[in-house]
Amino acid sequence: MDEVSDPHFTLKDISPPPNHVGDVYLEFPRATLILRGVLALLGIPALLFLFGLTLWLYWNVFSYGWTREWMMYVMLVIGPIVWFGSIFSFVKLDLMLPRDEPIRFNRLRRKIYLYQYRFNYFYLFSRKHWGVKPVAYNWDDVTAEVYRVYAPGHGGLIENVMLSVRNPETNEVIDRVLFTSSLYRGEAYWAIARLFMQQGPEALPKFVHPPRDWNDDDGLSHMHCLAPKVKWPDDIDRESRTAPSEGEAQ
CATH class of the missing domain: 1.10.287 (Helix Hairpins)
Structure with missing residues (x-):
């Protein structure tokens, strides 16, 4: 496992760009299936x-x-x-699987929110083991890592960037989720996330490519259009998009 290092490329050219950049939160698109429909x-x-x-x-x-x-x-x-x-x-x-599995970085709450889809190959018809189950973690407990696997017949070297969540008391990894399936994109996204969380949206470049609404069918493949749209639960959607109120427990 290698920690992602500072990238040496232009962040503004990244595609796809963040779904949203604001004063409170930053949202990245994410897909655990590259070739949808195959x-x-x-x-x-x-x-x-x-x-x-x-x-x-x-x-x-x-x-x-x-x-x-x-x-x-x-x-x-x-x-x-x-x-x-x-x-x-x-x-x-x-x-x-949803057409997008976004990740939100809330700089005022110092948390990240993952639109996580859980599944289990043994419990095929269980609602408990299948479905969208968003989770939230403290930003300070999250690190990005590169996983390199050589897979003959699948393009050779596969490089995924994962987000690892550690218990701050024991330093034990309690969760690990896919960030990107591309090393270049993973380095860029992680650099953007750190700039946003540490310095705010003013530290980010003006992105060349416009953001897109993944719930909009325009430009998506037929299989993507058949996929469920992104719908955050109301409580976590509100929390992930807003600043903490005065006296609110963090």
């Missing part, structure tokens, strides 16, 4: 094939009964079901 387009035909294969295997077992190769039949019946569940979870993630 999992669904490949997975749905596979699901139909496995569903048909499972029906055919069950039909043969119940039509002709068990034979001395009954163990083979068990494996043939269970195997497609396991594969069906695995592929279904990937397809569901592709279809249900």
Whole structure:
């Protein structure tokens, strides 16, 4: 794990730029899936094939009964079901993941707010384990790290920038979330976030590219348009966009 160092490039050219820059908070776009729709387009035909294969295997077992190769039949019946569940979870993630998973940096509250989508491959139909569950952390407990993984067949070297949240008392990492899937963008975003949190919006450059509203379908792919729009819960939306009131506990 390598801590992100100060970048040596022009921050104003970053694309996409922050969603919002104001006196109180800064918001970055984020996406945990780079190629939206690929999992669904490949997975749905596979699901139909496995569903048909499972029906055919069950039909043969119940039509002709068990034979001395009954163990083979068990494996043939269970195997497609396991594969069906695995592929279904990937397809569901592709279809249900929000079109944007923004991160807000509130400089007056000294906190960051993550529009975090949680999922679990084992509990496919559980509302508890699937869905948007925003979280907030203290800015001083957050660090950015680079994770380098060599993945043959996936473009070689993969460099993700992660945000690690540490317990200030034990220095133990209590959460780790994806910041960007690009080292260049991750360094730029982190530099912008630090400037904003330490010096305020006046320290930021005037960005060349205009911000976009990810809830607006204009310019998005068809698969992105099918994805759920960003909707923060009212209480955390209000908190993440405002300064603390006088006497408010932090």
